Structure formats: C-alpha cells, structure tokens
Amino acid sequence: MPRGRSASYDDQRELILAQAAQLFARSGYPATSMNQVAEACGLSKATLYHYYKDKSSLLISIAETHVSKLAALVAEEEASTHTDEQRLRRFIYRIVEEYAGAQDAHRVLTDDVRFLEEADRERVLDKEREVVAGFARAVSALRPGAPSDDLAKPLTMLLFGMINWMFTWMKPNGRLDHAAIAPIVADLFLGGIGAVKMPEVTKTKTAAPRSAQARKATTKSG
Incomplete structure (x- = not known):
C-alpha cells in the first residue's frame, strides 16, 4: 500500500x-539553482526533488x-452587487493588497514566465489575460x-502600470502603507489629481477603499 502524505506536506x-520565488525574484530564474533553493529551505536536494x-x-x-x-x-468582484465605481475601487484595493503580500511571486510572474515551455507559458498568460479583461x-x-470602449484596455494597462511601479519606490516602513496607497491610486485614476486627499495613516489593514468624497468627511489632510 502506498504511503500517504504527511500532514505537513x-x-x-508552500515554504x-x-x-524559490524570493530567489528567482532576487537573482533571476536562470541564475538560481535547485541547490540554492534546497539550501534556502533547509532541505537536502533529494528531499527538494x-x-x-x-x-x-x-x-x-x-x-x-x-x-x-x-x-x-476578479471573478469574485464581478459577481458582487457593487456599483460600477465601487467595483473598480475594490479591484484596485484588492489587487494592491494581493501584490503587497506576494511581491516575489509577482516579480516572477512578470519577469520569468518567458522561460516556461510554450504550453505552460500560454496557460499562465491566459489566466493573466482573464485578469486584465476583468x-x-x-x-x-x-x-x-x-461596453464597446476601445480605450478600456489601454486605460487598464496604464492603471496596472501605476500599481506595478508603486512597488519599486514604496518603502516598507514608510508613512503610507499599501492599505493607505490603494485609495490614492483609485482617486487619482477615477478623479484626477485634484481628487486625491491624504488618507488617515494607519499601519493596520483597512476596509475596502471609499471614494474621495466619503473620506473627505472623516479624514484630515496631512
């Protein structure tokens, strides 16, 4: 009888x-060896395999x-009953939150998918296209x-550019954390620079972002 997997498998x-994502993100996929991954995990190479x-x-x-x-x-938010503006704001908030907790994996997705075999690469890219389409x-x-808007995709890619670039300059312990910056991105994208207000700064997770008008009533500019 085959031996079952341990509870910690x-x-x-995941570990x-x-x-591996951290090593790939730092050194690049081609320059990282399985020996390095095993060492980083505290495992033998045989155990890693x-x-x-x-x-x-x-x-x-x-x-x-x-x-x-x-x-x-994306699928979850599209199935929600939010208004159109609430839905886009929640998309922005949740994608920033997800990226914040998976920066290494996101860098790998952005930089290293090209090293996959064609079938594997296309499968990943198809999922990525689903996200962009949503x-x-x-x-x-x-x-x-x-819904026939020729500018929808270019505008979406500009939005993703804003979000992706944020992680190259944001300081982990800076005044604004990811929960604070997400509504700023939404306000800038939806209302222009005049709609952006300094949020109340906390270092804890916040609820889904509110509109600039709603936050104006409860926050002070810094």
Missing part, C-alpha cells in the same frame, strides 16, 4: 515556493498559484459608450 510545498521534480515545475507553480489568486479575485470591463463600465 502542503505546508512544506519551498516562497523561498520529493516535492518538485525540477526547477521548471517550481516556476510553473509560483506563476500559476499567483495568477490564479488574481483571477479568482479590469478592462470594470473600467469600460464607467465610461460613455460601454
């Missing part, structure tokens, strides 16, 4: 993925796990002429 796999058969399977798991969470986020629908819903 899934936890160990391996987190360590018990969980993942090769480096490519690590890359596939990192990318697919991350992009699947993003796609699930955001584009939310953007289009707020514009005249929806």
Whole structure:
C-alpha cells in the first residue's frame, strides 16, 4: 500500500515556493539553482526533488498559484452587487493588497514566465489575460459608450502600470502603507489629481477603499 502524505506536506510545498520565488525574484530564474533553493529551505536536494521534480515545475507553480489568486479575485468582484465605481475601487484595493503580500511571486510572474515551455507559458498568460479583461470591463463600465470602449484596455494597462511601479519606490516602513496607497491610486485614476486627499495613516489593514468624497468627511489632510 502506498504511503500517504504527511500532514505537513502542503505546508512544506508552500515554504519551498516562497523561498524559490524570493530567489528567482532576487537573482533571476536562470541564475538560481535547485541547490540554492534546497539550501534556502533547509532541505537536502533529494528531499527538494520529493516535492518538485525540477526547477521548471517550481516556476510553473509560483506563476500559476499567483495568477490564479488574481483571477479568482476578479471573478469574485464581478459577481458582487457593487456599483460600477465601487467595483473598480475594490479591484484596485484588492489587487494592491494581493501584490503587497506576494511581491516575489509577482516579480516572477512578470519577469520569468518567458522561460516556461510554450504550453505552460500560454496557460499562465491566459489566466493573466482573464485578469486584465476583468479590469478592462470594470473600467469600460464607467465610461460613455460601454461596453464597446476601445480605450478600456489601454486605460487598464496604464492603471496596472501605476500599481506595478508603486512597488519599486514604496518603502516598507514608510508613512503610507499599501492599505493607505490603494485609495490614492483609485482617486487619482477615477478623479484626477485634484481628487486625491491624504488618507488617515494607519499601519493596520483597512476596509475596502471609499471614494474621495466619503473620506473627505472623516479624514484630515496631512
């Protein structure tokens, strides 16, 4: 009778993925070896191969796990009963929150998917396209002429550029954390620079972002 998996098997796999994502993000996928991953995890190379058969399977798991969470986020919000503006604001808030907790995995998704075999790469990219399409629908819903809006995707990519770039300059212990910056991104994108107000700064997670007008009544500018 085959031996069953230990109770810690899934936890160990997640630890391996987190360590591998960190190494890939720092050094790049091609420059990272399975020996380095094993060492970072405190495992022998033989034990590492018990969980993942090769480096490519690590890359596939990192990318697919991350992009699947993003796609699930989009599907959940699209099924909600929020207004069009609330939905886009929640998209922005939740994507920033997800990125904040998975910056290494997101860098791997952005930089290293090109090293996958074509079938694996296309499967990951198809999920990524689902995420972009969901955001584009939310953007289009707020514009005249929806749903046939030729600018929806370009505007969506500009929005993603704003969000992605944020992680290159934000300081982890700076005055604004990710929960505070998400509504700023939403206000800037939806209302222009004049709509942006300094949020009340906390270092705890906040509820879903409110509009600039709603926050104006309860916060003071810094």
